[in-house]
Amino acid sequence: MIQLFGQIALFVALFFSFTQGVIPLWGYYKGHPYTLALARVSAWGQLVYLLCAYCLLTIAFANSDFSIAYVAANSHPSLPLMYRLTALWGAHEGSLLLWIVILNLWSIAYSFVQKDHIALTLGLAILGLISFCFLCFLIMTSNPFLPAIGPQAGHDLNPLLQDPGFVIHPPMLYAGYVGFSTAFAITLAALLRNKLDTRWASITKQFALAAWSFLTLGIMLGSWWAYRVLGWGGFWFWDPVENASLLPWLAGTALIHVLMLVEKRGAAKSWATLLALICFALSLLGTFLVRSGVLISAHTFANDPARGIFLLLLLAILVTAALTIYLFRLPQLSSTALTATSPISREMVLLLNSALLIVAMLTILLGTLYPLILDALHLGTISVGAPYFNIVMLPIVFVTMIFMGFAPFCSWQQQTLKQLWRLSWKRLAISSITAIAMVWVFTNQFDLIAIITLSLSIWIIASIIAAWRVLPAMSMTHLGFAILVIGIILSSVLNEEREVRIKPGNASLVGPYQFLFLGTEGISGSNFRGIRASFDVTKHHYHVTNLYPEKRIYLVRDMVMTKVDIHPGIFRDLYIALGEPLDNDYWSVRIYYKPFIRWIWAGGILMMIGGIIALLQNRKKI
Amino acid sequence: MNSRSTRHFILPFIIVFALFGMLGYELFYSKPQELPSTLIGEKVPHFSLPTFTMSNITFNDKNLTEHVSLLNVWASWCSACGMEAPFLMKIKNEYHIPIYGIAYKDQPASVQTWLRQYGNPFVLLGNDKHGDVAIDLGVYGTPETFVINPAGEIVYRHVGAINQQVWDDVIYPIIKKYME
Numbered sequence: 001m002i003q004l005f006g007q008i009a010l011f012v013a014l015f016f017s018f019t020q021g022v023i024p025l026w027g028y029y030k031g032h033p034y035t036l037a038l039a040r041v042s043a044w045g046q047l048v049y050l051l052c053a054y055c056l057l058t059i060a061f062a063n064s065d066f067s068i069a070y071v072a073a074n075s076h077p078s079l080p081l082m083y084r085l086t087a088l089w090g091a092h093e094g095s096l097l098l099w100i101v102i103l104n105l106w107s108i109a110y111s112f113v114q115k116d117h118i119a120l121t122l123g124l125a126i127l128g129l130i131s132f133c134f135l136c137f138l139i140m141t142s143n144p145f146l147p148a149i150g151p152q153a154g155h156d157l158n159p160l161l162q163d164p165g166f167v168i169h170p171p172m173l174y175a176g177y178v179g180f181s182t183a184f185a186i187t188l189a190a191l192l193r194n195k196l197d198t199r200w201a202s203i204t205k206q207f208a209l210a211a212w213s214f215l216t217l218g219i220m221l222g223s224w225w226a227y228r229v230l231g232w233g234g235f236w237f238w239d240p241v242e243n244a245s246l247l248p249w250l251a252g253t254a255l256i257h258v259l260m261l262v263e264k265r266g267a268a269k270s271w272a273t274l275l276a277l278i279c280f281a282l283s284l285l286g287t288f289l290v291r292s293g294v295l296i297s298a299h300t301f302a303n304d305p306a307r308g309i310f311l312l313l314l315l316a317i318l319v320t321a322a323l324t325i326y327l328f329r330l331p332q333l334s335s336t337a338l339t340a341t342s343p344i345s346r347e348m349v350l351l352l353n354s355a356l357l358i359v360a361m362l363t364i365l366l367g368t369l370y371p372l373i374l375d376a377l378h379l380g381t382i383s384v385g386a387p388y389f390n391i392v393m394l395p396i397v398f399v400t401m402i403f404m405g406f407a408p409f410c411s412w413q414q415q416t417l418k419q420l421w422r423l424s425w426k427r428l429a430i431s432s433i434t435a436i437a438m439v440w441v442f443t444n445q446f447d448l449i450a451i452i453t454l455s456l457s458i459w460i461i462a463s464i465i466a467a468w469r470v471l472p473a474m475s476m477t478h479l480g481f482a483i484l485v486i487g488i489i490l491s492s493v494l495n496e497e498r499e500v501r502i503k504p505g506n507a508s509l510v511g512p513y514q515f516l517f518l519g520t521e522g523i524s525g526s527n528f529r530g531i532r533a534s535f536d537v538t539k540h541h542y543h544v545t546n547l548y549p550e551k552r553i554y555l556v557r558d559m560v561m562t563k564v565d566i567h568p569g570i571f572r573d574l575y576i577a578l579g580e581p582l583d584n585d586y587w588s589v590r591i592y593y594k595p596f597i598r599w600i601w602a603g604g605i606l607m608m609i610g611g612i613i614a615l616l617q618n619r620k621k622i
Numbered sequence: 623m624n625s626r627s628t629r630h631f632i633l634p635f636i637i638v639f640a641l642f643g644m645l646g647y648e649l650f651y652s653k654p655q656e657l658p659s660t661l662i663g664e665k666v667p668h669f670s671l672p673t674f675t676m677s678n679i680t681f682n683d684k685n686l687t688e689h690v691s692l693l694n695v696w697a698s699w700c701s702a703c704g705m706e707a708p709f710l711m712k713i714k715n716e717y718h719i720p721i722y723g724i725a726y727k728d729q730p731a732s733v734q735t736w737l738r739q740y741g742n743p744f745v746l747l748g749n750d751k752h753g754d755v756a757i758d759l760g761v762y763g764t765p766e767t768f769v770i771n772p773a774g775e776i777v778y779r780h781v782g783a784i785n786q787q788v789w790d791d792v793i794y795p796i797i798k799k800y801m802e
Contacts, residue, residue, distance in 0.1 A: 294648045308649040316642045323638060327631050369644075376644045 002060045003068050006145035009053035014135045016046035020128030024121050039124040040111055046131065047104040054101050057094065057144055061087050064154060070094060070144040072152035076556050078527035079157055082167060087157045089170045092291060092307075093144035098171065099287070100134050102178045103127065106207075110182050113622060114203060122189035123182075130181055133314050141307050156527060156556035165225030173218030173245060177283045179211025180248055183255070184280035187273055188322055191329045196269050201262040202621040204276055208259065209618060212252045213611030219245055220604030231562040231577040233497065233592040235600055238389045243368045244286030250361040251279045254354035256614075261350050263621070264412065266336040268351065273333070275354070277322045282361075284315045294372060344420055346410040353403055360396045364389065394449070401456040401485070404478055408467035424463065431458035442494055453489040457482040473617060477610030484603025490596035497592045503585045511593030513574060514538045515547075520587070528552045530563075533578050533587065537567065549578040549589075573597050665774050666693070667758040671724065671748030674733055681722065681748035687774040690800040691720045692767055692793075694744070695756055697728050698736040700764040706783035707740035713789070714743045719797060723747040726756050726764055769793060771800050 020042035027035025057071075061084050066072040074090045088094040107127040114120040138144075183204050190200045222242065223235045236242065255275040261268045292308030341347050367384045374382055409423040435455030439447060460482040464475040500508045507516040516536040523532045530552035537544045550563040567574040572595040579588035670682040686693065694710065696703040713719050723744035725733050730749070737747075750756055759768070769778040778796050780788065 288645070292649060294645065309646075312642065312646055312649060316639075319638055319642075320635070323634055327634065331627075369641075372648050373644060376647050 002056050002065055003145045003147055006053050006056045006060075006068075007143075009049045009056065010135065010139055010143070010145070013046050013049040013053065014132065014139065016042045016049065017128050017132040017135055020046060021125050021132045022129070024125040025129075028118075028122065028125075036118070036121040039121045039128065042128065043104070043107050043111060043124050046128070047101075047108055050097075050101050050104055053145075054088075054097060057088055057097065058085060061085065066152040066154055067148055068144070069146045069148040069152075071154075072148045073155050074157050076154035076156035076527060078556070079154075079162075080526055082164075083157055083162055086167045087161075090157050090161050090166075093138070093142040095170060095174075096134070096138050096142055096291075097144055099174055099178060100131060100138060102171070102174050103131055103134070103181055106179055106182045107131070109210075110186070110207070113206060114186075115622075116199070118193065119186070119189055119195070119200075122192060123185045126185040126188050127181060130185070130318070133317075137307075137310050137314065141310055154556070156554065159528070159552070159554040159557060159559045159561045160229060162554075163225060163229050165221060165228065169218060169221040169225050172214055172221055176211050176213075176215025176218045177245070177248060177286065179207060179214055180252060180276075180279040180283050182207040183211065183276045184322070187276040188325060191273065191325050194329060194332055196273065196333060198263055198266070199622075201259050201272065202618060204272075205256060205259040205263065206615065206618050206622060208252055208255050208276070208279070209611050209615045212249070212256060213608045213615065215245065215249050215252065216604055216608045216611060219249060220601050220608070223604075224601055227597075228564065228566065231564050231590075233495075233575050233577075233590075233594060235597065238367075238386045240368050241286075241290050243364050244282075244289050247286060247361055247365055247368075248279050248282040250357050250364070251275060251282055254357040254361075255279055257350045257357075258354045261347055265338070265347060267338050267347065269335040270330055270333045271351075271354070273326060275358075277326060281315070281319050281322070282365075284311075284318060288312060288315055289368070341413045342415045344406075344410060344417060345415045346407070346412050349403055349407055349410045353400065353407075356396060356400045356403070360393065360400070363392050363396065367392070397485070398452060398456060401460060401482075404481070405456065405459040405463045407474070407478070408463050408471065427462040428459060431455045431462050434458050439493075442490070447493060450489055450493045453485060457486045457489075473610050473614035475610075476613055477607045480603045480606030480608075480610055482603070483599050483606060487596050487599025487601075487603055491594050491600065494595040495592070497590065499579070499588065499590050501582060501586050502589050503587070508589075508591060510591045511572070511595075512539055513544065513593060515576070515591055517587070517589070523550065525552070527556060528554045528561075531578075531581075533576075533589070535576060537574060545574070547574065547576050549576040551578050568598060570598060571595060662776055662779065664776060666768075666770060666776060667755075669748075669755045669758065671750055671755060674725070674730055674747050674749055679746070681724075681746040683774065685746055686722060686770045688772055689720060690772055690797050691722055691745075691770050692797075693722045693724065693759075693770055694765060694767045695724045695726050695750075695759065695761050696765045697726045698732040699728070702783045703765045704736070704740065706765050706785075707736075707743070709784055709786070709789070710743035711741050713784075717794070720745045724750050724755060726750050726761070727753045767793075769796050 020039050023035050024039040027033070027038075057068075059065075060068050060071045061075050062081070064071070064075055064077045064084070066075075070091070070093050074094070075084055075087050079087065089098045104127075107124055110123055110127070111120060114123060186200065186204050186207065190196050219242075222245070226237065227233065227235045230237075255272065258268055258272040258275055262272045288308070288311040291311055294308065338347055367388050370384050371382055405428075406420065406424065409420055432451075432455040435451050435458055436446070438454060439445075439450050443450070460478055464478055468475045496511045498508060498510050502508055502517045504517050504519040507514050509515075514537070516538070518534040518536055520531050520533045523530050530550050532548050532550045535547045535549075537547060545567045547565040547567060549565040552561045552563055553559070554561060562577050562579075564575060564577045566576075572593060575592040575594060577590045577592075579590060581587055666683045666686055668683050670680050673679050673681050692713070696706070710721055714721060721743050723746070725747060727750070733747075733749075748755070759766075763781065765783055767780045767784055768776050769780075771777050777800075778793065780793060784793065
């Protein structure tokens, strides 16, 4: 029953996406004003039916209705309710449905913000076309409502996904990813009408900021989840799928900076337009890379060539159409020339910053696609990993951070080098000295990279003190970034880890902490069995905490999972992963002492808060 | 439109289409299953392994010279290897190609049970208890089969179980070249 109604809801949503996308565009060019009214009504119709489909699938998961193949493949009656309600986005079909639902939520949000009737209609029409394409893709190649063949017992949700992080990370990440579609549609609509004014810049910025904030949170949550679940104590692996989420983030950051320039000075319109188009193209490219299986990654769900072809065609059509419109309009874009501005003015810093971010984006894109390029040219099979990315990103990040520090001192238009130097030299000196002192106190040696990174981070923090009142959003995001960088560098420099062979009663010393292995006991959950080890952690004979890492076996999929236990703290995390049982009561255990690792996520959260502050400030302009 | 602006108009499309062409090509033609061994054209690395049957006989890389042969890396705990076994027996009985085996990280008792169950297709079977030889050979997963020419060089590597189709299309034509 659910299966039938779900199918019907999807087809009705497809119909509405057609009337939202195609008919208003046709009417706009043929001059039938009444067809324009259809866009907003259809957008609502589409959202209502998509939400119906979404709720039906969730109900099917909640009731373990295994007559639907997708539910049978990703759920089990013993799965806890929290995961049954969210298992919907545990595999390809459902996450694509979530993608489309979020796209339509953004469309409706757009209809509330945009007051200009024509701009609203055209933007909604473009969003409707995108939704139409993706609904065709969903119905034809990845329908979540297909009936199961024969009676099914349920294959359970992948145990890697059974973590609280799974409940919140995918929707946040998708909200960010898909949010750039609104900036794309608004910009494309403005290009079609050749009306790229300050209002366009403000509205695009509003949606770019909202999408960027969600994406920041999504990436942070993903990183936190990887840290907790994968059991290696790492927070970023330069996995192709992680890179795919970082690419639109970098392009989006550049877009937001350039849009400020458009708003204030009416300059760099063509660059801002291109960035808005690139952001969404990168989101689509990311979707293609993840879903088609051309790149081997921890996140790849299924390799189905039909899905890949469809997504590639979609990407090609959207990018070609956007690029054609852009290039036809390019000669008519009238930007203010920045001839009278000094090379160290705020305009130039904003432009330079966007260029640096795009260079960083292209560097990561190249590293991600390099194995594919080599393979296509028959030059061999390789994989590009963390060493490449760490080496090439370091100089780009350093240069960007120098500019970030100067940003608050740069005024619009006019600025002399002397003024700038007078404002900043003290802070530069203080931050370098503080950094050298900190590195010496923490590590008793002079690690050059650590000193440079730390002094640049402190330099950014010192420079925003002056700007806190005037530019709160910028101060908050830059502060967040500096704290994130401090977290990355200090946690990698001060990190201590030991892989020990240990039996109950023995203790191991990692950092200033002593870990005493008390013993093991059997545990059982609703869909797993396992062993829990208990450790008593002391520091200089004072009790700190007890930690209980687990080894679980998920019965339905017969998969063994390591569940780490972490004692979090502002200045350090204690992290234990239970390894394999060895002979004579011995266990192999990995113990990590990770100072300042929380700062990474704290920085990310601050950046998101900064994005929200910017959003609230920007709202007044619309 | 003059030629300069035409060029500016065309260039972005060329870049974008080159990217899409590459992605499309990868989508259709890339075969993640086909892993060319870095050892192709190289001599089999030196090794010497005890055999399961008689304690005084060892199996080493010298055994793999002077005739074209197959080297099969397998394990009794690997279910795909059990599925492959009847075909290995067919190669032994119908095509008369010598097959050498390496049991990867295995227990002698379970190897004996396996050989009783499926038959013994191997001329010699080495016991790679710790998997060192498999690492030297760059083994990706069991079962994996190498074609070794009379000079003792690896000419082909197949990942996964061999079946009639793979044999007829790929492996047997390679072997035939060396049998003349």
